[in-house]
Amino acid sequence: MENLILCHPRASSSQDPNQAIIVKCEVPQTIPNNHVLLEVDRFGFSTNNMTYQALGEASHFRYFEFHHAPDAEGVSSTTHGVTPVWGFGTIIKSTHPKVHPGERVYGYFAPARYLLLAVSSNVNKYAFFVPRPHLPPDRRPYNQITRCAEDPLYDPSPTAEDLTMLYRPLFWTSFWCEDWLNSSNYKGGSTHILISSASSKTAFCLAYLIRRRNSLQGSSTRRVIGLTSKKNIAFTKRLALYDDVFDYESFDTSLVGDLARGRWIYVDVTGNDALNARVRDHFRACGDSELVTCIALGLTNVSASTTEPSSATGWGSDSEAPQGGDKMEHFFMPEWLSIRKQQLSVSAITQMQKEAWTRLMSDCGTWGVSLRRVCGPDQVKAAYEEIVKRGLAPEEAFVWSLWGETRVYGSTAKL
Ligand SMILES: NC(=O)c1ccc[n+]([C@@H]2O[C@H](COP(=O)([O-])OP(=O)(O)OC[C@H]3O[C@@H](n4cnc5c(N)ncnc54)[C@H](OP(=O)(O)O)[C@@H]3O)[C@@H](O)[C@H]2O)c1
Secondary structure (H helix, E strand, C coil), X not given: CEEEEEEEECCCCCCCCCCCEEEEEECCCCCCCCEEEEEEEEEEECHHHHHHHHCCXXXXXXXXXXXXXXXXXXXXXXXXXXXXXXXXXXXXXXXXXXXXXXXXXXXXXXXXXXXXXXXXXXXXXXXXXXXXXXXXHHHHHHHEEEEHHHCCCCCCCHHHHHHHHHHHHHHHHHHHHHHXXXXXXXXXXXXXXXXCCCCCHHXXXXXXXXXXXXXXXXXXXXXXXXXXXXXXXXXXXXXXXXXXXXXXXXXXXXXXHHHCCEEEEEEECCCCHHHHHHHHHHHHHCCCEEEEEEEECCCXXXXXXXXXXXXXXXXXXXXXXXXXXXXXXXXXXXXXXXXXXXHCCHHHHXXXXXXXXXXXXXXXXXXXXXXXXXXXXXXXXXXXXXXXXXXXXXXXXXXXXXXXXXXXXXXXXXX
16 A cells, blocks of 8 residues: 655755655555554644644654654655644554444544554543653643543534544633633733734634633623734734734834723734744833733744744743743643643543533634645645745635545545
């Protein structure tokens, strides 16, 4: 059997990291003990994945160490990286006694047709884990493979699976970030939350959840303000999730007087030092406003040639620095989730997540984000090249597969 894997030159090689290639190699005939072979059906692709690629070799993140590029056609794991993707697949072979062929699974896969994964001993009915002892223990959420049959959030319809791949990795970050903010009463009663890269799914899901909290608490005083590029202003306003939206160029001339008054939290999804410095300077100069804290949540502005994000963004090597001064506070979901797991029962957390997910699935249809299904190796390569050239438009959400359209969706491919 032939495998196909989407790979990229590493930024440290002398090649262009944006030159994606689809590498052909053989699927192993026999698999080692305690392994599974998956057929990767399809996977979501958003700026989140471009960030994984950009930080593939960065010392804190090491995203290229989850799946390795094969040795084939002038490609090797020292010259090339594999960008992880969130996707669905089916187990076709297993040498683990507790995991069986035919199971539908969701996880942090390689953009490939087939994927061989080791399975650790702690298998339960909800999930199993890929052992990756070379990575820090806090990467455990990336090692979890969810067994769909017992997943309370799973809906097998093709559109529900597509929405899951697109929103699930981002929504839970936004969800637990909002829960964390709420646990401190929004850092002591902040009245305004400013969010950059406001057109991104991570940012607007956070805005959505803050609005939801406002309505649950009967509070109309906590306002959510978006910052975005000029070209994405119309989309971001149309979402109707922000109280106000400003563009990066002119926010400091618009966000003044009564509009600026209050206690502010800034949640940064761009990772752009220059923008963050302008935000801070602006609030320092505004008489009646206080910038309580700046939180690092994303890095939409890193590019594939970036090797390390700057420490000023909160993601660099000294990113542990607390709030205050010019440092960013870093929200790290696994850390907060482990605190919540001590405070709440598993069933309470499952219930919270189920309610939030069900509501998201019914609300997200009005946000004007359309699914774009891309099937086949040449088509996926072309779609990637288009993103490198044009960037990712917020109104388009990609689901990719290295298999042909009919195999993946049958006759339902066209939405
Ligand atoms: N902390 C975490 O654990 C965590 C978890 C999930 C996601 N994230 C991060 O959140 C960020 C957003 O991911 P997403 O998948 O939600 O994004 P998305 O929906 O694909 O966002 C698209 C938006 O990102 C901005 N953007 C895209 N490409 C860009 C480029 N080349 N240069 C500058 N801006 C660009 C634009 O927003 P604007 O015009 O509005 O700037 C664009 O509208 C990513 O950096 C991701 O890694 C972090």
